[in-house]
Amino acid sequence: MATSQRRVGASGLVVSAAGLGCNNFGRAGTATETLDGTREVIDAALANGVFFFDTADMYGAEPGASESLMGEALQGRRDRVVLATKFGHERDMGYGFPGGRGSRRYVRLAVEQSLRRLRTDWIDLYQLHLPDPETPIAETIDALHELVDEGKIRYYGHSNFDGWQIAEAEFTARARSTGRFISAQNHYSLLARASEREVLPATNRYGLGFLPYFPLKNGLLTGKFTREGGPAESRIMGTRRHIWADAPWDALEAYEAFCAGRGVTMLEATFGWLLAQPGVSSVIAGATSAAQVESNAAAADAWKPSQDDLAEIDRLFPLPEDPAAQM
Numbered sequence: 079m080a081t082s083q084r085r086v087g088a089s090g091l092v093v094s095a096a097g098l099g100c101n102n103f104g105r106a107g108t109a110t111e112t113l114d115g116t117r118e119v120i121d122a123a124l125a126n127g128v129f130f131f132d133t134a135d136m137y138g139a140e141p142g143a144s145e146s147l148m149g150e151a152l153q154g155r156r157d158r159v160v161l162a163t164k165f166g167h168e169r170d171m172g173y174g175f176p177g178g179r180g181s182r183r184y185v186r187l188a189v190e191q192s193l194r195r196l197r198t199d200w201i202d203l204y205q206l207h208l209p210d211p212e213t214p215i216a217e218t219i220d221a222l223h224e225l226v227d228e229g230k231i232r233y234y235g236h237s238n239f240d241g242w243q244i245a246e247a248e249f250t251a252r253a254r255s256t257g258r259f260i261s262a263q264n265h266y267s268l269l270a271r272a273s274e275r276e277v278l279p280a281t282n283r284y285g286l287g288f289l290p291y292f293p294l295k296n297g298l299l300t301g302k303f304t305r306e307g308g309p310a311e312s313r314i315m316g317t318r319r320h321i322w323a324d325a326p327w328d329a330l331e332a333y334e335a336f337c338a339g340r341g342v343t344m345l346e347a348t349f350g351w352l353l354a355q356p357g358v359s360s361v362i363a364g365a366t367s368a369a370q371v372e373s374n375a376a377a378a379d380a381w382k383p384s385q386d387d388l389a390e391i392d393r394l395f396p397l398p399e400d401p402a403a404q405m
């Protein structure tokens with residue numbers, strides 16, 4: 079069954095409500111470290127209507143590995159995918175100079191390398207991975223807009239911007255009468271609701287689509303972990319054990335009971351809650367197997383919470399009063 083589709087904010091770009099986060103491709107120690115593992119997940123995604131893929135130039139054991147594997151696996155079917163990637167992370171990409179990751183010089187270098195690795199002529203959504211404190215946002219917007227004019231990218235978005243940076247980017251674009259960022263990608267899940275303070279109000283005000291990252295809290299919100307532990311092969315039990323160790327188990331157990339009471343799985347409730355938040359365009363969940371993508375595709379359309387359900391979830395996972403307490 080295909081998952082439903084949504085527009086990204088006020089733009090014309092349409093994506094699948096269940097997206098595919100691609101930071102597992104080329105990651106050491108996962109089934110998706112290899113081309114075969116990557117191909118298996120991509121095949122399952124496309125077979126289940128998941129056609130929005132989000133990667134970044136820096137993903138992979140070696141920077142560029144995720145893009146390179148995707149480029150290979152998408153040969154002959156590139157046009158079936160809405161492909162998003164990112165540039166401008168602090169990880170050294172070997173492009174020759176530090177700083178100015180939003181500068182025209184850097185943007186143009188980075189896009190050529192991503193296009194080469196992805197083996198495509200165009201990127202659908204090109205995102206600034208992190209704010210660049212050194213470059214005026216006007217220069218970054220101009221450089222991105224040139225890439226649209228040249229057909230190298232179709233749209234551009236940002237990631238990890240604060241509310242004020244979203245407003246600054248919006249009004250800079252308006253003042254220059256250029257195109258504008260169409261999307262924001264920020265950390266957001268039931269266990270990380272800080273974006274509700276300033277980011278989501280800003281994206282909704284300006285008509286940007288919102289792409290929550292770590293939407294499943296690396297797998298913690300799928301229901302496969304308990305206070306006692308979880309699958310040994312999972313990334314959480316392997317390299318991100320603190321997520322399990324520090325988890326609010328009382329709340330998670332209450333959430334499990336809430337899901338059981340409504341006859342849905344935790345995975346379905348987690349997708350349903352995210353997709354019920356105004357402005358969310360796609361849940362870009364990572365996956366390390368075909369089975370995971372399949373269940374994520376089905377979960378996107380399995381459950382629509384009522385107002386009472388949303389209020390109950392707010393009670394289970396309230397936004398902490400201290401802004402620094404939960405990122």
Ligand SMILES: NC(=O)c1ccc[n+]([C@@H]2O[C@H](COP(=O)([O-])OP(=O)(O)OC[C@H]3O[C@@H](n4cnc5c(N)ncnc54)[C@H](OP(=O)(O)O)[C@@H]3O)[C@@H](O)[C@H]2O)c1
Pocket residue numbers: 098099100101102132133207237238263264290291292293294295296297298300302311312313314345362363364365366367369370371373374
């Ligand atoms: N913009 C940014 O700065 C930024 C930062 C981080 C991530 N991201 C984006 O967010 C995407 C998602 O991040 P993420 O993959 O780290 O976290 P996530 O989506 O919260 O969690 C995905 C992980 O949960 C497990 N999982 C997924 N579906 C499952 C299912 N149906 N049943 C059981 N387990 C399941 C898998 O891990 P195991 O198999 O290992 O358990 C999978 O790798 C990334 O790929 C990237 O595109 C963006």
